[in-house]
Amino acid sequence: MKNSSPMEVELKLALAPEGPAALVKHPFLASEPALQQTLVNTYFDTPEGDLTNARIALRLRQVDGQVLQTVKTAGQGGGGLSQREEWEWQVSGSQLDLAGLAALPPFQGALGGVLDSLAPQLRTDFSRRSWQLTDCLVTPGSTGQGNHIELVLDEGAIISGDYRTSIREMELELKSGEPEALWKLALKLAEQVPLRPSDSSKASRGNALSNQHWPLPEAHSPEEWLHRATLALDAYHDSQLATFLTHAHDALMRLAEHSALDETARAHAQALTNSLDPHGQPNTAFGKAALAVAHRLAYQTALR
Incomplete structure (x- = not known):
């Protein structure tokens, strides 16, 4: 082996x-x-x-x-x-x-x-x-x-x-x-x-597709809100159910408003709230901001 x-x-x-x-x-x-x-x-x-x-x-x-x-x-x-x-x-x-x-x-x-x-x-x-x-x-x-x-x-x-x-x-x-x-x-x-x-593997996407069930986790911290938004976008594109796009926008808003964000992370998070097109597709501004805030949150987690 x-x-x-x-x-x-x-x-x-x-x-x-x-x-x-x-x-x-x-x-x-x-x-x-x-x-x-x-x-x-x-x-x-x-x-x-x-x-x-x-x-x-x-x-x-x-x-x-x-x-x-x-x-x-x-x-x-x-x-x-x-x-x-x-x-x-x-x-x-x-x-x-x-x-x-x-x-x-x-x-x-x-x-x-x-x-x-x-x-x-x-x-x-x-x-x-x-x-x-x-x-x-x-x-x-x-x-x-x-x-x-x-x-x-x-x-x-x-x-x-x-x-x-x-x-x-x-x-x-x-x-x-x-x-x-x-x-x-x-x-x-x-x-x-x-x-x-994207936080969904091909296997997890396939299992959700099989079951026609895309559960979203509860969120409280900035990391959890970003994770929830990411999973909601994954779910939206696989299910085409508009409710998941709504969940994604809501999670991004909650992330941008979270009191635990530092000034740098907040600026990136705020850029996310209006950088998806009506079909939930990202532009380059969304990608740069999403990676920047994820990187910042990962850095802050490592310091704890």
Whole structure:
């Protein structure tokens, strides 16, 4: 078994419809070679949703003639940034490696008893373009040492039964270096690419789509209001229910008015309240402000 990344640190960003074209034209990427792949992914769970309830995602991915089995735990974070455990290894065919699963920490307890009940529940099929970026590419003139970020652009669909929703997102994964590099790169890209933070994984989006249920968490702190707004926007675009766009606007207003914000964060939060178009799509002003306030809140949290 290969544990390729015991702790994954990434920043997930949803793109406006014009976002992919703007991204590939960005100066950071325009002259850099991209690896292009087609990924076919099947997610597994029990009929009762035991893995979903435990906030664990299990998938088989077909890519480049290989089949990879991946387990991911729930991400910790917000504003698009998450840290989570991940195990991934190659398997010989389209059947789950149940023995390999049984050896992993998430399946040492009660979940170890449900392995025989696992079955396919949803698919995510998409094309992926990926770039490997180092300091010298992200910051011209630097030595190129220390930070290595994989940038991926995914375009495709999530399919669950009769339900379907689009995938149009960018992920920045820290391969080596400091998480601060993710923020710096995202802020640079946001100057030309219309985007917004996303706190919903493809698996969680697919599960919500299957159940036609998009719960939103209660919020009190600035971090919680930003998280609620982010999830509400994710829910709106997958459900097309106007109530979630209303929830998103309300959460952004609550965030901007929160007494715990410092002057810098408040200025960024106030810019968010009028930077979505009527269809809930971000412009570059929204992306820059959302990343700036998320970065500021993450910095303040780290100081506590």
